[in-house]
Amino acid sequence: MSQIFTLTMPKWGLSMTEGRVDAWLKEEGQAITKGDEVMDVETDKISSSVEAPFSGILRRQVARQDETLPVGALLGVVVEGEASDAEIDAVIEQFQSSFVPGDAVDEDSGPKPQKIELDGRLIRYFERGEGATPLVLIHGFGGDLNNWLFNHEALAAGRRVIALDLPGHGESAKTLQRGDLDELSGVVLALLDHLDINAAHLVGHSMGGAVALNVARLMPQRLRSLTLIGSAGLGAEINGSYLQGFVDAANRNALKPQLVQLFSNAELVNRQMLDDMLKYKRLEGVDAALRQLAGSVFRDGRQQVDLREVVQAGHVPTLVIWGSDDAIIPAAHADGLAARVEVLPGQGHMVQMEAAEQVNRLILDFIQQH
Known part of the structure; x- marks a missing residue:
């Protein structure tokens, strides 16, 4: 049973809307374990590492170094088990076609101080x-x-x-x-x-x-x-x-x-x-x-x-x-x-x-x- 996971830009704190990719810490094809630091991201508040919420193989780096992306944007694809390149392409295409920047940071949707x-x-x-x-x-x-x-x-x-x-x-x-x-x-x-x-x-x-x-x-x-x-x-x-x-x-x-x-x-x-x-x-x-x-x-x-x-x-x-x-x-x-x-x-x-x-x-x- 294989699973395809999407790694997305996290939201750190109330005011974060986007992050800039400093560097990938894992290469395509490398095994990652839940909790591993996968990439460094800089926001307007702090620089920090994005940790993998799941284990598997990093099959695709979607985000590029120095790219600034909104919260919730696709960073990469991790696969547990087997998946073809075509299946990964399909997941990426479906994600990108349905992703609306701002949904993850909608001021009205989340709790406020x-x-x-x-x-x-x-x-x-x-x-x-x-x-x-x-x-x-x-x-x-x-x-x-x-x-x-x-x-x-x-x-x-x-x-x-x-x-x-x-x-x-x-x-x-x-x-x-x-x-x-x-x-x-x-x-x-x-x-x-x-x-x-x-x-x-x-x-x-x-x-x-x-x-x-x-x-x-x-x-x-x-x-x-x-x-x-x-x-x-x-x-x-x-x-x-x-x-x-x-x-x-x-x-x-x-x-x-x-x-x-x-x-x-x-x-x-x-x-x-x-x-x-x-x-x-x-x-x-x-x-x-x-x-x-x-x-x-x-x-x-x-x-x-x-x-x-x-x-x-x-x-x-x-x-x-x-x-x-x-x-x-x-x-x-x-x-x-x-x-x-x-x-x-x-x-x-x-x-x-x-x-x-x-x-x-x-x-x-x-x-x-x-």
Whole structure:
């Protein structure tokens, strides 16, 4: 029994409409396994690799290097089993004749971020999927819900998944009161209340991990599990010069050396990412919010809150994921934790973006057990 699969331009994040083919990573006639990186694509937000959602032989490269194609466009054909060239030609012809650019990015067809007022301030969140215990994604310092653009959809297969912008970040209100973890955790709990979610799985990255840990400290009964990715709150060390450099950066030349520290592949930091980050940093209230948070949670280049005991107490099942080469928070903070620990070799701080398929699989396997 043979199967002919079409490999198409993925949609990463809400605003992606097209991608440019940088390079094919597999040759025609080469065997590929589900999860293999097949080609590099650059979008206006980020460069990343297209992963094969199926296994087989790459029989046809349809997209050409340097070609810019809309989301959903045909990139290549993969065959499991046997198929003649004529059968492959027919599949390509049928696909191309029926493909309408824009269908995959129709603004009216998909879920959109929403904004609600929680305790007197506007909070943006985005949800997709339904069923099972909801999963909530919490970004880190200076990030927003787009930090999960390679995770949200994959995690939402058969489950409701919600990502939010913390106060001071993204399109949420920029004003902070105390600028501490209790304030940020209170917003997460208020969002759960607003959405009538009694129990949830929390996934937190970096400072978002400390926020998730603090929610577990305050209200363990509301949580089914915790997943902590390159998490703050588990040790004193943090890259203080990165934090200071990020907060102070006012142009591309100052910002780029900071952002490249987040990734194992520095080429992911493209001009658009820098421009987007500078645009955010120039919004009214952002500089004050970042300085307030850094001064409270990471004062003097050290983490001020130790939440290891939340994990060690064992009240909430915990998965810890770290990149071995994390240059922001050392992976050694995972040592000795009473949790399932997965250290991914060669990965940096933004491991949920750079090793998305692996991270998604780990999270799904873990939460299905709880």
